[in-house]
Amino acid sequence: MNLVLKKQSKSFDGYTKYYEHDSLSTMTKMNFSTFEPKEKEEIVHCIFWLSGLTCTEDNFITKAGAQKFLAGTNTMILCPDTSPRGLNLPGEHESYDFGSGASFYVNATTPGYEKNYQMYDYIVRDLVELVRSEYKVNSFSIMGHSMGGHGALVIGLRESHIFKKISAFSPIVNPMKCPWGQKALRGYLGSDQELWKKYDATELLGDGEIHTQKILIDQGLADEFLENELLTNNFINKAKKLNRPVEVNFREGYDHSYFFISSFIENHIKFHAE
Amino acid sequence: MNLVLKKQSKSFDGYTKYYEHDSLSTMTKMNFSTFEPKEKEEIVHCIFWLSGLTCTEDNFITKAGAQKFLAGTNTMILCPDTSPRGLNLPGEHESYDFGSGASFYVNATTPGYEKNYQMYDYIVRDLVELVRSEYKVNSFSIMGHSMGGHGALVIGLRESHIFKKISAFSPIVNPMKCPWGQKALRGYLGSDQELWKKYDATELLGDGEIHTQKILIDQGLADEFLENELLTNNFINKAKKLNRPVEVNFREGYDHSYFFISSFIENHIKFHAE
Numbered sequence: 001m002n003l004v005l006k007k008q009s010k011s012f013d014g015y016t017k018y019y020e021h022d023s024l025s026t027m028t029k030m031n032f033s034t035f036e037p038k039e040k041e042e043i044v045h046c047i048f049w050l051s052g053l054t055c056t057e058d059n060f061i062t063k064a065g066a067q068k069f070l071a072g073t074n075t076m077i078l079c080p081d082t083s084p085r086g087l088n089l090p091g092e093h094e095s096y097d098f099g100s101g102a103s104f105y106v107n108a109t110t111p112g113y114e115k116n117y118q119m120y121d122y123i124v125r126d127l128v129e130l131v132r133s134e135y136k137v138n139s140f141s142i143m144g145h146s147m148g149g150h151g152a153l154v155i156g157l158r159e160s161h162i163f164k165k166i167s168a169f170s171p172i173v174n175p176m177k178c179p180w181g182q183k184a185l186r187g188y189l190g191s192d193q194e195l196w197k198k199y200d201a202t203e204l205l206g207d208g209e210i211h212t213q214k215i216l217i218d219q220g221l222a223d224e225f226l227e228n229e230l231l232t233n234n235f236i237n238k239a240k241k242l243n244r245p246v247e248v249n250f251r252e253g254y255d256h257s258y259f260f261i262s263s264f265i266e267n268h269i270k271f272h273a274e
Numbered sequence: 275m276n277l278v279l280k281k282q283s284k285s286f287d288g289y290t291k292y293y294e295h296d297s298l299s300t301m302t303k304m305n306f307s308t309f310e311p312k313e314k315e316e317i318v319h320c321i322f323w324l325s326g327l328t329c330t331e332d333n334f335i336t337k338a339g340a341q342k343f344l345a346g347t348n349t350m351i352l353c354p355d356t357s358p359r360g361l362n363l364p365g366e367h368e369s370y371d372f373g374s375g376a377s378f379y380v381n382a383t384t385p386g387y388e389k390n391y392q393m394y395d396y397i398v399r400d401l402v403e404l405v406r407s408e409y410k411v412n413s414f415s416i417m418g419h420s421m422g423g424h425g426a427l428v429i430g431l432r433e434s435h436i437f438k439k440i441s442a443f444s445p446i447v448n449p450m451k452c453p454w455g456q457k458a459l460r461g462y463l464g465s466d467q468e469l470w471k472k473y474d475a476t477e478l479l480g481d482g483e484i485h486t487q488k489i490l491i492d493q494g495l496a497d498e499f500l501e502n503e504l505l506t507n508n509f510i511n512k513a514k515k516l517n518r519p520v521e522v523n524f525r526e527g528y529d530h531s532y533f534f535i536s537s538f539i540e541n542h543i544k545f546h547a548e
Contacts, residue, residue: 009533010496010525016533062532065339222284251284258336259283259290 003134006031012071014038016061021130025121028084032127033061036076045075045139046131047272048123048163050082050148050155052170053180054101057081060145063258069269076135080127082148084116091187097180098187104175105151106199108188117188120199123151124159141165141272145261146225150175153201153215153235160211167216167268169261170223173235174202180229202231205238214245216271218264220254277408280305286345288312290335295404299395302358306401307335310350319349319413320405321546322397322437324356324422324429326444327454328375331355334419337532343543350409354401356422358390365461371454372461378449379425380473382462391462394473397425398433415439415546419535420499424449427475427489427509434485441490441542443535444497447509448476454503476505479512488519490545492538494528 008017014037023030036043049060060066060079070077083103090112092099108117131137142163144152149171156166175181176196185196197203219232226232232248239246254260282291288311297304310317323334334340334353344351357377364386366373382391405411416437418426423445430440449455450470459470471477493506500506506522513520528534 009529009531010494010527010537011533012537062337065342065536067533067536068339068342220284253284255283257283259285259341262339262341263284263286 003130011035012037012067014067014071016067018057023084023122023126025118025126026084026116028086028116030081030084030122030126031057032078032080033057034076034078035061035067035070037067037070037073040135042074043076043135043137045141045273046135046137047075047077047269048127048140048142048152049077049079050105050123050142050144050151051079052144052146052148053082054096055082055148056101059258060261063262064265065262066265066269069266070273073273075273076137078127078131080123083119087116089113089116098184102147102184104147104181104184104188104199105155106185106188109195110188110190113188120155123155124162128162139164143167143169143268143272144171145169146230146256147172147180149173149217150181150201154199154204156215157201157204157211158198165213165272166211167271169218169264169268170220170225170230170256171201171217171232172230174200174231176200176203177234178229178231202235202238205235205244206242214247216268217246217248218251218260218268219248220251220256220260222253223256223260225256277404285309286311286341288341288345290341292331297358297396297400299392299400300358300390302360302390304355304358304396304400305331306352306354307331308350308352309335309341309344311344311347314409316348317350317409317411319415319547320409320411321349321351321543322401322414322416322426323351323353324379324397324416324418324425325353326356326418326420326422328370329356329422330375333532334535337536338539339536340539340543343540344547347547349547350411352401352405354397357393361390363387363390372458376421376458378421378455378458378462378473379429380459380462383469384462384464387462394429397429398436402436413438417441417443417542417546418445419443420504420530421446421454423447423491424455424475428473428478430489431475431478431485432472439487439546440485441545443492443538443542444494444499444504444530445475445491446504448474448505450474450477451508452503452505476509476512479509479518480516486519488521490542491520491522492525492534492542493522494525494530494534496527497530497534499530
């Protein structure tokens with residue numbers, strides 16, 4: 001894996017760290033950050049955090065205030081970058097919602113993207129394997145925000161044998177039905193919408209592996225993207241129909257920002273560390 | 275004051291806000307952020323937070339995790355930008371440690387800077403007056419980091435009738451004796467070092483108004499700037515000699531970053547809110 005520690009800062013008696021490594025899935029160098037509350041050999045659980053559009057490995061670890069609630073526990077958090085970097089694929093850097101910073105955590109199949117935008121495999125294979133080998137940890141859960149909430153739901157639902165718990169802030173729950181998702185899924189997977197379904201959390205609820213644990217979602221009611229992009233109720237309605245356990249906390253007055261995430265991260269950390 | 279609310283996000287049941295206003299002292303528009311845990315009429319105390327080199331009104335309020343510890347109290351925090359903006363003074367944007375983002379919270383007297391770089395007055399007059407009139411608050415304290423720790427110590431020591439408490443993370447305590455401080459004080463005040471003394475916390479300890487409250491300082495021992503720029507022991511030794519109450523917590527392994535600040539902000543908030 002060629003794991004390189006780029007920098008670290010002591011935080012709440014543990015360490016916030018930034019790593020770089022070679023990814024077999026993306027065939028690029030990849031970056032991620034961690035908070036490791038104790039020494040490697042004491043870590044027993046790893047939460048993956050997937051960030052939203054335009055983010056890097058830096059946003060969550062500097063803004064969410066998660067360290068305070070992981071301090072003293074045996075649970076680490078790992079926050080990957082949101083796409084491969086250092087490439088110059090056709091159209092990759094032209095918009096905030098496609099290409100760099102906007103992988104949507106899929107395995108791309110379209111020309112130009114199919115070689116490197118293998119972010120689903122990057123999370124599920126490279127990073128899971130890296131944590132197993134570097135930290136000797138074999139217990140995982142997953143959470144994320146917005147596009148990363150979509151990623152957490154999709155990966156968690158499909159890989160329930162790996163990820164024990166799933167939670168999300170402001171997730172895109174039904175990307176096949178919203179402009180962000182349609183643009184990304186078409187761009188990465190082509191126009192056959194049957195192929196999109198395995199990257200759509202609302203579709204996945206009725207399909208394949210059954211994730212039996214309760215899924216936790218927090219959603220701000222002042223979120224500017226709620227109505228057109230996030231479509232939270234589509235997921236709730238599908239879960240109700242299928243009798244799947246989902247706890248969605250709608251939060252009056254909260255928006256789509258990290259100020260929302262930091263306000264409720266404590267509860268999510270507790271949910272994952274239980 | 276022409277106070278304009280530019281944006282706000284609900285946070286921990288209160289609001290993180292970003293404002294712009296016209297400053298009489300700097301003769302420019304100025305920016306600041308706040309966290310207001312309750313409605314304006316319920317706020318009874320205001321902490322000023324002064325940031326360090328290269329920062330804006332955004333760094334502390336997004337990274338320090340202070341909102342959690344102010345939530346539910348009647349204490350707000352206000353974080354001004356670190357210099358005027360939108361000017362193009364000679365040399366203003368050429369280095370990270372002088373000019374924009376690096377006011378050192380002085381009233382400049384040198385040609386080019388004397389008109390706008392009146393940041394001491396901006397804090398002590400404009401902002402204090404603004405908080406008094408907008409929030410009907412008449413109780414203040416002050417804290418800051420690095421260059422802003424210098425600002426908090428200097429302003430707090432000189433204006434003890436306004437600021438009840440002073441605390442700092444990783445402050446520049448003796449700018450007359452360090453490269454950052456010497457460059458800034460010469461650039462803003464000219465070469466007469468007698469004039470520098472009123473902007474040097476270690477000098478001020480033996481001079482003028484006596485701030486009788488304990489001053490709280492946290493300083494990381496892995497801070498790369500400790501030895502050459504911060505000179506913490508100069509302040510401690512002077513305080514001991516004059517029998518002034520200072521609590522300095524040296525923190526093993528912590529560096530100069532916001533990861534350090536976030537780890538210990540809870541204790542500072544409690545100190546100010548007491």
